[in-house]
Amino acid sequence: MATCPQGHASADEEFCDVCGREIGGTQAAAVPDAPAVAEPDLPAAGAVCKVCGAELAGRFCEACGHDSMAPAPAPAAPVPPVPADRLPEATTWTATVTADRAYYDSVMAVDGPDAAGIAFPPYCPDRHFPLAGEQVSIGRQSRSRGIQPDIDLIGPPEDPGVSHLHAVLLAGEDGAWSIVDLDSANGTVVNDEPNPLRPNTPRPLAEGDRVYLGAWTLITLRRA
Structure with a gap:
């Protein structure tokens, strides 16, 4: 009795009686299954948007569209005040x-x-x-x-x-x-x-x- 690459006993020494594989051929490499992608956790009830502060009803803010799963944007740099000598003067x-x-x-x-x-x-x-x-x-x-x-x-x-x-x-x-x-x-x-x-x-x-x-x-x- 011959044994095929999958381990089946076969009376046919060329092709497996069980799976049909060529007994004398090279065993095909098994293709691993794709890893499962974890679904992101949805925001908890009562959570608010990190950008505009609106209450979230789902992943995306209905007010500004921000993705609650994404990190909050960096705060904008403060605008320096205009020097007093450059302010427009009112005409009097x-x-x-x-x-x-x-x-x-x-x-x-x-x-x-x-x-x-x-x-x-x-x-x-x-x-x-x-x-x-x-x-x-x-x-x-x-x-x-x-x-x-x-x-x-x-x-x-x-x-x-x-x-x-x-x-x-x-x-x-x-x-x-x-x-x-x-x-x-x-x-x-x-x-x-x-x-x-x-x-x-x-x-x-x-x-x-x-x-x-x-x-x-x-x-x-x-x-x-």
Whole structure:
């Protein structure tokens, strides 16, 4: 009796009576079975996503799609703050009020009815008024008439040539300002223009423009 490579006893010495293999041939190497792949454990009840914190109902987060079986992503590096000297600056305007001797002299040269009683102030410190809102009124306070202008020129020193409600500054959409004379008694002059402004007519202003009113008041607009 012959024995085949699989160990079967066979009367046929060439081919196995049981499995049919060639008895004189080389035994084929056995192919090992593929190792079983373990199924990953699903997240436990009440588990939350490592990325967005949403409660998990399965392996993948329904909120952000993160695979709960994958490691959590590394936290993003903090963004350094922008240096203070590189931050964009908000545009602000300021009206600086002072006394101008040259304008006073030009007013006195006209020799108006009240010119003799108006003296140029010996001391007039600069006053600074930040401009905000849609309009800024200019004048002199009058409690009896209920007038309280935003830029109050009652002083000290007080310019008697300024009307109680003399003019108004209007904010434009581009951030610039315009001035409107409110039909004041003595008018409003811009820069070196020969004629006063037409009443109730806006006149655009640029940075550094000089607005003259009253007997000696000068208002200069500056942007910071």
